[in-house]
Structure formats: C-alpha cells, structure tokens
Amino acid sequence: MSNSVVVCTWERGRAGVPAGAEETLTLARKLAASAGLELNWLVAGPAPDRALEIAGKYGVAHLDRIEDAKLADFQPDVCVEALAQYSKQHAPKLMVIPQTFNARLVAPRLAARAGAGIVMNALKLEVEGSAVKVTASAYGGDTRVVYEVTGAESCVVGVLADMLLAEAPEGGASAPAVRQVSVDLGAVAERVRVIQKAHFEGPRLEEAQIIVAGGMGLGQKENYHLIEDLARTLGGMAAASRPVVENGWVDSSRQVGLTGKITRPVLYIGAGISGASQHMVGCSAAKTIVAVNKDPDAAVFRYARYGIVGDCLEILPELIRAVKAQ
Ligand SMILES: Cc1cc2nc3c(=O)[nH]c(=O)nc-3n(C[C@H](O)[C@H](O)[C@H](O)COP(=O)(O)OP(=O)(O)OC[C@H]3O[C@@H](n4cnc5c(N)ncnc54)[C@H](O)[C@@H]3O)c2cc1C
Numbered sequence: 001m002s003n004s005v006v007v008c009t010w011e012r013g014r015a016g017v018p019a020g021a022e023e024t025l026t027l028a029r030k031l032a033a034s035a036g037l038e039l040n041w042l043v044a045g046p047a048p049d050r051a052l053e054i055a056g057k058y059g060v061a062h063l064d065r066i067e068d069a070k071l072a073d074f075q076p077d078v079c080v081e082a083l084a085q086y087s088k089q090h091a092p093k094l095m096v097i098p099q100t101f102n103a104r105l106v107a108p109r110l111a112a113r114a115g116a117g118i119v120m121n122a123l124k125l126e127v128e129g130s131a132v133k134v135t136a137s138a139y140g141g142d143t144r145v146v147y148e149v150t151g152a153e154s155c156v157v158g159v160l161a162d163m164l165l166a167e168a169p170e171g172g173a174s175a176p177a178v179r180q181v182s183v184d185l186g187a188v189a190e191r192v193r194v195i196q197k198a199h200f201e202g203p204r205l206e207e208a209q210i211i212v213a214g215g216m217g218l219g220q221k222e223n224y225h226l227i228e229d230l231a232r233t234l235g236g237m238a239a240a241s242r243p244v245v246e247n248g249w250v251d252s253s254r255q256v257g258l259t260g261k262i263t264r265p266v267l268y269i270g271a272g273i274s275g276a277s278q279h280m281v282g283c284s285a286a287k288t289i290v291a292v293n294k295d296p297d298a299a300v301f302r303y304a305r306y307g308i309v310g311d312c313l314e315i316l317p318e319l320i321r322a323v324k325a326q
Contacts, residue, residue, distance in 0.1 A: 003036070003037050003038060003093060004037055004038040004039070004040050004061075004090065004092045004093060004094075005028050005031055005032050005035075005037045005038070005039055005040070005092060005093060005094040005096060005125075006028075006039075006040040006041065006042050006064070006086075006090070006092040006094070006095055006096070007021065007024050007025050007028050007039075007040070007041045007042070007060075007096050007097075007098075008042045008044070008083055008086075008095050008096070008097050009021050009041070009042070009043055009044070009048070009097075009098065010043070010044040010045045010071060010074065010079050010082075010083075010102075010106075011045065011046075011074055011100070011102065012045075012046050012047075012048050012049070013048065014204070015049075016048060016049035016050075017048045017049060017050070017054065018048055018098065018100075019098060019100050019161070020098025020099070020100065020159065020161025020162065021041075021048065021054070021098055021161075022054065022058070022166035022168075023098065023159070023161035023162075023164040023165065023166045024096055024097070024098040024159045024161050024164075025039075025041065025054070025055075025058040025060070025166075026058065026164065026165070026166050026167050026168070027096065027122075027124070027125055027159055027164060028094075028096045028125070029058050029059055029169065030125075031094070031125040031126065031127065032059075033059075034126070034127075035126070035127035037093060037094075037127070038061045038062075039058070039059060039060050039061055040060060040061055040062040040063075040064055040090075040092070041055050041058075041060045041062075041063050041064065041176075042064040042065075042066070042083070042086055042095075042181070043063065043064070043065055043066070044065075044066040044071050044079065044082045044083065044086075045066070045067075045068075045071030045072060045074075045079075046071075046072065047065070051063060052176060052178070055174075055176040056173050056174050056175060056176055057168045057173055058168055058169070059169060059173065059174045060174060060176045061174065061176060061177070062176060062177050062178075062179050063176045063177070063178045063179070064086070064090075064178075064179045064181050065178060065179065065180050065181065066082050066086065066181050066182075066183055067180070068082065068183065068185050070185045070188065071185075073194075074102050075190040075192070076102070076105045076106060076109070076190075076192060077188050077189070077190045077191055077192070078185055078188050078190055079102075079106050080106055080109045080110050080113060081183070081185055081188045082183050082185060083095070083106065083110050084110055084113035084114055085183040085184070086181055086183065087110070087113075087114040087116070087154070088114070089181065090181075091153075091154065092154060093127070093132070093153075093154055093155070094125070094132060094154065094155050094156075094157060095110065095114075095116070095154070095155075095156045095157070096122075096125070096156075096157045096159055097156065097157065097158050097159065098158075098159055098161040099120060099121065099122075099158035099159055099160055099161065103158055104120070104158065107120065107156050107157075107158045108120075108156075110156050111155075111156040114154060114156065115152065115153070115154075116152050116153070116154040116155050116156050117132070117149035117151065117152035117154070117155040117156070118155065118156045118157070118158075119134040119136055119147045119149065119155070119156075119157050119158070120136065120157075120158035121136040121137040121138065121158065121160050122134045122135065122136045122157045122158060122159045122160065123135050123136060123137060123144065123159075123160055123163060123164065125157065128148075130150070131148050131149060131150045132148070132149040132155045132157075133146055133147070133148050133149075134146070134147045134149065134155075134157055135147075136160075137160055137163070137281075140258055140277070140278045141258045141277050141278050141281040142277050142278075162206075162262035163262060163281070163285075203237060204261075205237055205239055205253070205254065205256065205261040205263055206261050206262065206263055206264075208236055208237040208263065208265050209236065209265050209266045209267070210231070210234050210235060210236025210237070210265055210266065210267045211231070211236055211237055211238075211239050211256070211263055211265045211267070211268050211269070211283070211286070212227050212230045212231040212234065212236055212237075212238055212239070212269045212271070213227065213238070213239035213240055213241065213256055213268065213269070213270045213271070213273060213283070214226070214227035214238070214239075214240050214241070214244060214249075214271055214272055214273070214312075215240070215241040215243070215244060215270065215271065215272040215273030215274065215279075216241065216243050216244060216272060216273075216274075217271065217272020217273065217274075217293060217294065217312050218244070218249075218271070218272045218312065218313070219272075219313065221247070221248070221249040223313060224238075224240075224244070224249050224250060226271075226312075226313070226316040226317065226320070227239075227240070227271065227316070229316075229320050230269065230316055230319055230320050230323070233320050233323045233324055234267075234323055236265070236267070238250070238254060239254050239255070239256045239261070239263070240254045240255055240256070241255070241256070241257065241273050241274075241276075241279050242255055242257055242259065242260065242278070242279070245260070255282075256279060256282035256283050257278050257279040257280075257281055257282035257283075258278040258279075258281045258282065259278070260282055261282055262281065262282050262285075263282055263283050263285075263286065264285045264286065265283075265286050265287070266286070266287045266288065267286065267287065267288050267290070268283045268286035268288070268289045268290070269289075269290045269291075269292070269319075270283070270289065270290070270291050270292070270300055270304075271291075271292040271293075271312040271315070271316055272292065272293065272312045273291070273293070273300055274293070274295075274298055274299060274300060275291070275293075275298055275299035275300025275301070275302065275303060276299065277299075280299075280300070280303055283303075284303055288305050288306070289303050289304045289305055289306075290304060290305070290306045290307075290308070291303070291304035291306075291307050291308070292307075292308045292310065292312045292315050292316070293307075293308075293309065293312070294309065294310060294311050294312070295309075296309045
C-alpha cells in the first residue's frame with residue numbers, strides 16, 4: 001500500500017476541466033497535508049486544459065496519465081478497468097472521485113475490483129491511524145454521517161464537489177512530475193453501447209446568475225410559462241422542483257436539488273416551492289433567495305432573504321410587469 005491519495009478524473013468537462021476536479025483536489029490536498037500522504041492526480045483519457053498548471057496549483061506530486069484510444073469517450077467498463085489496473089500498480093490509500101453522473105457508474109465497481117471500501121456523497125475526509133473517516137451527506141441531504149472505513153486497506157470516495165468550494169493553497173504550488181501509466185485495455189468489451197448521445201446546448205443551470213424556479217404551487221403545467229416569462233424578463237434561466245419535472249411540466253435538465261442541478265446563482269426566485277431540504281441543497285448557496293409561497297410557515301422562508309406570502313399566480317405577473325416597467 002502506497003501512502004498516496006489520488007484524485008481520479010477521466011473527462012475533460014464542458015469547460016475543458018473535469019467537473020468538480022478543483023473542489024476534489026482541494027479536499028484531497030487538505031487530507032494529504034494533515035495525514036502525511038502524497039497527493040496525486042490520475043487523468044485517464046483526454047487531457048484537461050491546463051492540467052499541469054491546475055495540478056501545480058493544488059500541490060500535486062504526480063500527474064498520472066493513462067492514454068488509450070478506448071478512453072476517448074466515456075465507457076464505464078473501459079474506465080473501471082483502467083482505474084482498477086492503476087489501483088493494482090500504485091495501491092493508493094484513497095481514490096477520490098468527483099461525483100458526476102458517470103462517476104456513480106464507476107466508483108462502486110472500482111471499489112469492488114480493488115477490494116476497497118467505498119463511501120459516496122463525501123464532504124470531508126480524514127485519516128485516523130489506519131482508518132479513513134469520511135463525512136458524507138445522507139438521507140437525501142437531510143443529515144450528515146461520519147463513516148469510518150476500517151476493514152479495507154484502501155478506500156474509494158465519491159465527493160459531492162458541487163457542494164464544496166475550490167480553494168488553492170497560498171504558496172502551496174508544486175511542479176508535478178508527469179507519469180505515463182500503461183494499462184492493457186485490449187480485452188475490455190464495453191457492454192453498454194450508446195445509440196444516441198444526449199444533446200445539450202445553450203447555457204447551463206449550474207452557471208446561471210439568475211434563476212426563477214417553479215414548484216407544485218403553480219397548480220398546473222399551463223402556469224409554468226409564468227416562470228419562463230419572469231426568467232426571460234430578468235435575463236435568467238427557468239428551473240423547477242422535482243415533482244414539476246416528474247409531472248412532465250418541464251424536462252429534467254431544469255431540476256434543481258439533490259437529484260437535479262446544484263446551482264449558485266446571484267439571485268434565486270422560488271415560486272410555489274415548499275423548501276424541502278432536497279430542493280434547497282440545490283439553491284441554498286445562492287447569494288439572494290426570494291420566495292413566493294401562500295403558506296407563511298413554508299420551510300422555504302427559512303432560507304429566503306425576501307419572502308412574499310401570497311398566490312404565485314397573482315404575484316408572478318406583477319413581478320414580470322414591474323421588471324418590464326424598469
Ligand atoms: C432522495 C430524494 C431526492 C429528492 N431530490 C429532489 C430534487 O433534486 N429536487 C427537488 O425539488 N425535490 C427533490 N425531492 C423531493 C422533495 O423532497 C420535495 O418533495 C419537493 O421538492 C417538493 O416540491 P414542491 O415544493 O414543488 O412541491 P410541494 O411540496 O407540493 O410544495 C408546494 C408549495 O407550494 C405552495 N403553494 C401552493 N399553491 C400556491 C400558490 N398558488 N401560490 C404560492 N404558493 C403555493 C404550498 O404552500 C407548498 O409550500 C427529493 C426527495 C427525495 C426523497
């Protein structure tokens with residue numbers, strides 16, 4: 001077992017840098033510093049933009065690269081095999097993965113292959129003696145649990161990077177050594193074939209500065225246009241709570257929350273949304289939250305800087321008129 005913690009990524013991400021990589025490097029760096037572990041970053045597949053610069057910023061010792069044509073596009077079987085072979089060669093104490101959708105397909109299988117413990121939804125990492133302590137979000141974001149992984153020699157951890165901030169250490173820069181890691185992926189036959197790729201275009205909710213979200217208080221699908229109208233008028237994006245998506249009023253790319261998008265806008269307006277913790281996880285980092293709800297005791301008012309108690313079907317048109325009049 002080597003004394004290392006390795007952050008693992010395999011996609012370049014939309015911005016050229018894997019989603020959550022910097023937040024996960026922040027968490028792993030703190031652990032490495034406190035537990036005396038070496039911090040490494042394994043990049044499987046296409047190299048992210050500025051990989052070396054980012055690695056240096058977070059004090060990474062080795063930037064490990066697995067290059068193989070099979071890793072050009074994400075394929076779970078291939079990715080698990082590549083990471084499992086890396087784990088066998090380098091035996092890291094921890095393999096820490098930003099918990100993207102694809103990471104959920106990889107992390108548990110990697111742990112099984114490596115005979116490692118596994119904890120998902122992690123927010124904090126510590127090492128105590130030979131045990132790894134992981135603080136993770138649990139019960140749909142309602143509470144936090146501290147897991148102590150004691151039985152296994154190594155541990156795979158999925159990190160809720162969206163809920164963390166990227167903080168590069170001051171003066172902690174390093175000059176990482178690049179290591180080419182050779183793996184044999186020749187025998188891997190991918191079992192899942194992508195027939196048609198999901199096509200995303202336009203701005204992403206996670207990057208929006210202004211979000212107007214609608215909940216079940218809208219009453220019916222036909223009223224959702226009020227959310228879209230206000231969002232458009234403010235130059236923002238329209239979003240929704242999960243039941244609104246489940247009812248087919250809007251598509252799932254609009255869902256905010258634990259099982260949707262984690263957003264950090266400057267302004268979040270929630271209309272007809274109760275404020276369930278699973279929803280608020282996706283918007284409580286907003287700078288200003290404005291809530292419209294007809295129930296003065298709705299949980300959403302606990303998070304809101306400005307609250308309007310009333311019928312959103314009356315208030316939304318007024319807000320649209322007021323913004324247009326400006
Ligand atoms: C594991 C798990 C994951 C989940 N993930 C998510 C997630 O990612 N995102 C998410 O949103 N939810 C998620 N949920 C569901 C979550 O718990 C809530 O059920 C959901 O957020 C409620 O949506 P809502 O507020 O739109 O609807 P409701 O709970 O039905 O609330 C509607 C609100 O509208 C108000 N209202 C009614 N009429 C009006 C009116 N005319 N004007 C103004 N206000 C009105 C009511 O007072 C009420 O507060 C998850 C749940 C679980 C268990």
